[in-house]
Amino acid sequence: MDKSIIYTRVSTEEQVANYSLDSQRETCSNFSKSKKLEVVKVFREEGASAKTIKGRPELIKLIAFCQKKENKGIKVIVYKYDRWARNTSDGLGLMAILSKNGVEVLSATEPAEDNAVGKAMKGMLLVFAEMDNNIKSERTRDGLKAAFDSGRWPWLAPIGYKHTILNGKKTLILLPGFKGILSTLFKEAAVGVYTKTELAERLNKNGFGNLFGKEATDKTVYMIISKKFYYGVMEAKTWNIEKNHNYETVTDKETWLKANNTIYDKGLIRQTRNESFVLRRFILCSNCQKPLTASFSKGMFERYPYYHCVSNSCSKPTRVAKFDLETGFREYLRGFQLSSIQTKLLKAVLLDKLEEKIKENELYIASKRKKLEELNTDRTYTIKANGKGILSDNEAKKELDRIKLEENLIDIEVADFKYDKNEAETIIGFAENFLSDIGLLWEKLDFERKRFLLNRMFPKKITYKDGYFGTKELSPSFALIKEIQKETSPLVRPDRIELSSDL
Amino acid sequence: MITISKAKNILGKDIENKSDEEIQKELDMAVFISEIILDAFKQSCKYDKLRLNKNG
Numbered sequence: 001m002d003k004s005i006i007y008t009r010v011s012t013e014e015q016v017a018n019y020s021l022d023s024q025r026e027t028c029s030n031f032s033k034s035k036k037l038e039v040v041k042v043f044r045e046e047g048a049s050a051k052t053i054k055g056r057p058e059l060i061k062l063i064a065f066c067q068k069k070e071n072k073g074i075k076v077i078v079y080k081y082d083r084w085a086r087n088t089s090d091g092l093g094l095m096a097i098l099s100k101n102g103v104e105v106l107s108a109t110e111p112a113e114d115n116a117v118g119k120a121m122k123g124m125l126l127v128f129a130e131m132d133n134n135i136k137s138e139r140t141r142d143g144l145k146a147a148f149d150s151g152r153w154p155w156l157a158p159i160g161y162k163h164t165i166l167n168g169k170k171t172l173i174l175l176p177g178f179k180g181i182l183s184t185l186f187k188e189a190a191v192g193v194y195t196k197t198e199l200a201e202r203l204n205k206n207g208f209g210n211l212f213g214k215e216a217t218d219k220t221v222y223m224i225i226s227k228k229f230y231y232g233v234m235e236a237k238t239w240n241i242e243k244n245h246n247y248e249t250v251t252d253k254e255t256w257l258k259a260n261n262t263i264y265d266k267g268l269i270r271q272t273r274n275e276s277f278v279l280r281r282f283i284l285c286s287n288c289q290k291p292l293t294a295s296f297s298k299g300m301f302e303r304y305p306y307y308h309c310v311s312n313s314c315s316k317p318t319r320v321a322k323f324d325l326e327t328g329f330r331e332y333l334r335g336f337q338l339s340s341i342q343t344k345l346l347k348a349v350l351l352d353k354l355e356e357k358i359k360e361n362e363l364y365i366a367s368k369r370k371k372l373e374e375l376n377t378d379r380t381y382t383i384k385a386n387g388k389g390i391l392s393d394n395e396a397k398k399e400l401d402r403i404k405l406e407e408n409l410i411d412i413e414v415a416d417f418k419y420d421k422n423e424a425e426t427i428i429g430f431a432e433n434f435l436s437d438i439g440l441l442w443e444k445l446d447f448e449r450k451r452f453l454l455n456r457m458f459p460k461k462i463t464y465k466d467g468y469f470g471t472k473e474l475s476p477s478f479a480l481i482k483e484i485q486k487e488t489s490p491l492v493r494p495d496r497i498e499l500s501s502d503l
Numbered sequence: 504m505i506t507i508s509k510a511k512n513i514l515g516k517d518i519e520n521k522s523d524e525e526i527q528k529e530l531d532m533a534v535f536i537s538e539i540i541l542d543a544f545k546q547s548c549k550y551d552k553l554r555l556n557k558n559g
Contacts, residue, residue: 254524338536341517342529348513349505349533353541356504430547431540441536444543449535456532476525477532 004037004075007062009045009083021046024079031108032077040074041065049086063094066103073102081107081122082129091126148236151245158229159212159220160250174248181206182224186251189225190258191452196221231256275447276305277322279329282454285309285318286465292318318464325464332469334439335481336457342477343435350431354424368410375403375410438478505530 008024021044032039043065045058066074076098078084084105085091095105110125112118147154153172157163160178164171185203188194194202196218203216228235228242232249235242251259274280277294284291290311296303305322338346379400386396435441445453460473474480505513507523510530518526 254527341514342532342536344514344517345505345510345529345533346536348510349530350537350540352505353534353537357541427540427544430544431537434540434543435536441539444539449539452535456528456535475528475532477529 001036001038002073002075003040003071004032004035004077005062005065006032006039006042006077007045007059007083008042008079009048009056009058011047011049024083027079028077028108031106032075035075035106037075037077039077059094063097066098067101069101071101071103076103076105078105078107080109080129081105081125082132084129085126086129086133088123088126088130091129092123095122145236145239148234148239148241148243151234151243153229153234153245153247158227159224161247172247174250175211177207177211179248179250181208181211182230182250185221185224186230186255186259189221190255194448199225225256225259228256277307278447278450279307279325279454282451282458282461283307283325283329283469284461284463285311285314286463287316287318288314289463290314291461292320292464294322320464324467328464328467329462329469330439330442332462333442334437336438336474336478337481338435338438339477339479346431346435347428350427351424354427358421365414368414372407372410375407379403505533 006025006028008021008028010021010024025042025044029039043058043062045056048056048058062076065071066076076084081091084107085094098105105122106112107122107125110121112121112125144154152170153161157172160175160182161172162175164173166173181203184206185199188202189199199221200216200218203221208220209215224230229245229247230250231253232244232247233242234245274294276296279292280294281291288309288311290309292307293310294305294307296305298304306319307322307325308319309317311317382391382396382399382403385391386393391399442450442453457475457478458471458473459475460471462469462471507526507530510526511518514526518529521529
């Protein structure tokens, strides 16, 4: 008795349509019996498309099986030729490979004789299988395009959204809770001080994991931030078209642009965060204009921190000790002050913020006063309850001690510094003094704020050469004070501010 | 909160040639620096208070 094997396949869509593997197998078994073939093996391919061979592990196993010597002349039974392939060239190509070992592919429902006409018939059936598939693809594409043109998002809902039907119409809704955290994500990304990993951590801290079902990663951040959908534009990259949509948005175009420019295009903060080297990847090598990286060099007794150029193409890489570079940079900053516009604006913003703080302060003190009143009521109640014998002396003492402790804590909190209306003039004076030296401002900043200031103050970074710094662009919020630099810094040539091309 | 239109009123002629985007950048910078100043001021006041307490 000749041998046969059965190959069954369903794609994901067909599974839904109940095109079952078992019914295919049964038909193939019956066909084998009718042809007096013994079924020796069954290959079941589940949830796989036949458009390509890739992604069909069972088919690959089947080919290997059929190419064995002992399986020479075996018959492969499929329910229909479209189970074998939906691409004519692939289907015929595979048949040709198998035929070298005398293996033949037969359809249980589309019998074709083993002669010239039969072979031509097989080819035709595979052509129809491919055509059927192409028609389906075209219909799907047309449907998607029509939906897109009408302003409806036809694909998988973006993170935070869900497809639903409202008043009989398909639509997308923003799920509760997502608006706040996605909006915060864009704002934080736009600031330009966080890496993608840090943004993912912050997303998770804000409860993203609970809402989405799994924690955010840097890939999640990329998927969200790179999508224009979140500010109101649908993109169809395959057709290279865009269209505004009317779904609820989580950010505005300006913030979206800032977030994307900061994180992906300009590469300002794509680097790993290393707080030991605040100028890392911000200072450019004078020779090749590539950003300097930084690391510790091993010495005999300790490690020495250095900034250095690691570009392979650099013929004269810059290498400078951390102390020298950072001290020089701090001196360099002393040569700047706020521009007159920025000074004027800052004064207004300071007074505005002070007013905000005073209001916050008043609310805070009012809440503490209320708490003190409650504690006083508790005290009166405790004393009365003790007098009536409801509370024992011991219980009453414990309660009174707790009340006293809480009152003391509130006194300490309230006595702490509070902003005052009379403080306005003092603060303005303090600000003028404080900002007379940007180097002093720099020293007061933490890592994140330093990176923010760097990126904003010097949008095209800074070039360094032998103790001198220069930049191609200075933020208009700042101005150079040449006189101060000449007097105070032997390291810095203020006229180098517009250099760089000659470095 | 200072908005772009408020900023335009404050700055008047100084910003005649500036776009909204440029003004927004100036405003962002002012907000950033003002927060640093208020923090630094608070710290210095705390320091003064501690010093006063210490000196009796």
